[in-house]
Amino acid sequence: MHADEIGAILKAAAVDLDDTQLMAAIAGGDRGAFEVLYERHSRALLLFLSRTLDDEGLAEEIVQDTFVAIWKKPTFNAQSSARTWIFAIANRRYRDGSRRPRLKIVAESLDRASFDNEPEARAIASAAATELAREISYLSRVHKEVLYLAFIEQLSHSEIGHALGIPFGTVKSRLDSAIPSVSTLSETVCPDKSMS
Numbered sequence: 508m509h510a511d512e513i514g515a516i517l518k519a520a521a522v523d524l525d526d527t528q529l530m531a532a533i534a535g536g537d538r539g540a541f542e543v544l545y546e547r548h549s550r551a552l553l554l555f556l557s558r559t560l561d562d563e564g565l566a567e568e569i570v571q572d573t574f575v576a577i578w579k580k581p582t583f584n585a586q587s588s589a590r591t592w593i594f595a596i597a598n599r600r601y602r603d604g605s606r607r608p609r610l611k612i613v614a615e616s617l618d619r620a621s622f623d624n625e626p627e628a629r630a631i632a633s634a635a636a637t638e639l640a641r642e643i644s645y646l647s648r649v650h651k652e653v654l655y656l657a658f659i660e661q662l663s664h665s666e667i668g669h670a671l672g673i674p675f676g677t678v679k680s681r682l683d684s685a686i687p688s689v690s691t692l693s694e695t696v697c698p699d700k701s702m703s
Contacts, residue, residue, distance in 0.1 A: 526589030533581040545574055548593050551660065556597065558655060559648075573597040587669045591662060594670035602672075642689045650685035653678055 522543055524532065532540035549570055556566035573596045583592055643651055656667045664678045671678070 527583070527585050530581055530583035530585075530589060533578065541574075541578055544577070544589070548590055549574065551590065552593060552597055555594065555655060555660060556601075558659070559651060560601075569597055569600050572600045576600065587666060590660075591666040591669050594656070594660075594662075595672065598671055646685055646688060649681055650688070653681045654685050654689070657682060 524540065524543070526544065526547070529540045529544045533544065552573065553566055553570050556569055557563055560566050560569075573593060576596055577593070583589060587595075643654060646654070652671060653667055656662045656670060657664075662670065664675055664682070667673075668675045668678045
């Protein structure tokens, strides 16, 4: 058997593992498990970074840096979800680096929206996304981050705090401050799964 065939077999076996099991396998050097983890979470991370950074190349670089760090030192302790842990690593990679471009956020892309294939539904969703992006563009970076993680990634307040490295109360105050500034969201209650 060739190394590629063995890798494909290991990857196929890893697909059925949950994230905690994947991390344990990665800690043991399982490249197939790492590939599955990357496929599960890299796109969401890239979407988040692309929507908050002005630089697509920088977003891609941070995603790669994040997953290299995970491969080199897989220290997941299951105190949060794997996605939250991965976002926290990316946040530290961004903040620890000398990369400080102006941040921006855009509304959820149409490919992530779930609506009918009817042209009218697509047009309405597109107009709403454009309006949300316009309104959010006027907010500070810290408000853009929490809004994106709360409403696009649908993380709980606790998960947002962990991902951004800020206290729970700070997450709540940033959301409470940002939501009234965005008329598209002002009548929406931010879901907080951690309180249930």
